[in-house]
Amino acid sequence: MSNTSPRIRKAVIPAAGYGTRLRPLTNIAPKELLPLGGKPAAQFIVEELHAIGIEDIILVVSPHKIGIQEYFGHAACGGDVRISYVYQETQKGLADAILRAEDAVEGEEFLVALGDSVITRAEGRELPTKRLIDAYESNSADAAIIVERVPLEDAHKYGMVAPIGEAKGAFEIRDLIEKPKPEVCPSNCAIAGRYIFRPEIFDWIRRTPPGFGGEHQITDSIKLSLQNGSRIWCVVLDDGENRYDIGSISTYCEAFTAMCMLDPQISPIVRRVVEEKAS
Ligand code: G1P
Numbered sequence: 001m002s003n004t005s006p007r008i009r010k011a012v013i014p015a016a017g018y019g020t021r022l023r024p025l026t027n028i029a030p031k032e033l034l035p036l037g038g039k040p041a042a043q044f045i046v047e048e049l050h051a052i053g054i055e056d057i058i059l060v061v062s063p064h065k066i067g068i069q070e071y072f073g074h075a076a077c078g079g080d081v082r083i084s085y086v087y088q089e090t091q092k093g094l095a096d097a098i099l100r101a102e103d104a105v106e107g108e109e110f111l112v113a114l115g116d117s118v119i120t121r122a123e124g125r126e127l128p129t130k131r132l133i134d135a136y137e138s139n140s141a142d143a144a145i146i147v148e149r150v151p152l153e154d155a156h157k158y159g160m161v162a163p164i165g166e167a168k169g170a171f172e173i174r175d176l177i178e179k180p181k182p183e184v185c186p187s188n189c190a191i192a193g194r195y196i197f198r199p200e201i202f203d204w205i206r207r208t209p210p211g212f213g214g215e216h217q218i219t220d221s222i223k224l225s226l227q228n229g230s231r232i233w234c235v236v237l238d239d240g241e242n243r244y245d246i247g248s249i250s251t252y253c254e255a256f257t258a259m260c261m262l263d264p265q266i267s268p269i270v271r272r273v274v275e276e277k278a279s
Helices: 041-051 070-072 095-100 128-138 152-156 201-206 218-227 249-263 268-278
Strands: 012-017 054-061 081-087 112-113 119-121 143-149 158-164 171-177 191-197 232-236 242-245
Touching: 012 041, 012 095, 041 070, 041 081, 041 112, 041 119, 041 128, 054 070, 070 081, 081 171, 095 201, 095 218, 112 128, 112 143, 119 158, 119 191, 119 249, 128 143, 128 171, 128 232, 143 218, 152 191, 171 218, 191 218, 191 242, 218 232, 242 249
Parallel strands: 012 054, 012 112, 054 081, 143 232
Antiparallel strands: 112 191, 119 242, 143 191, 158 171, 158 191, 171 232
16 A cells, blocks of 8 residues: 555564463463454554555564564565564563664654554544654654543553643643552553654663663653653544553453454354343
8 A cells, every 4th residue: 555654664563572461371372463353463453554554564572482473474464564573582671672673663763553552443533543643743743652541540550641731632741651650640641552753762762771660661761852852742542442452361351352343243243142141
């Protein structure tokens, strides 16, 4: 397909986590390859990226985790998308995983799509990731992030942003914090697994000390760049747009069921079984 944004041609998918919270399922397959209805999770992500015109995908994988490279090989979406691999030897955090892709990004602006987050579009609307590119380009932002509204009691599970003004549509932020305590949580907008960066982010990552959990957090790298004058924009998911997380068994089950319900061939079966069991 033709590229809708000639500036953003590359995407990085961090997919090197061990998936410990999903054991024993992740003893048989990486979490990114667990099925969501009829397809592996990462297949949905690659198709999302293809739909917005990404031509090159760099998968950050663990050398200790087999399956992803075997599944995708070096091309996807009928050969329209090239796939390459870089390795994260040890789990040092999301910022470190993104840094592994520096050479492959070759000095270009790029998108990051977390390998354990699937985002769905609302019926009749364009993909949220396309709106992210539009907000990044039209506001000449230095970085852009998709966010979703979450209950404040769940804020400790996410990176949370502090909007300038109203958190509606696309908006600029003045701060962000990784997994805050409720008393310092700046809003109900949580970072939702899609980012756009300029290549300068790699320098900020190199200057990022270990943060939450002793890991190098990309939220902290973005905060460093913001404190040094970068302008960061967010796009918030609207009604009917959802992020599904394949991090724990409960969120995986939710993701699996939701993606089954979006598949016209599978949804009648799921609905029938649930109705039978509920009656
Ligand atoms: C990561 C990010 C966090 C973000 C979340 C969902 O956390 O560090 O800022 O809110 O993904 O996109 P993790 O789920 O890896 O703990």
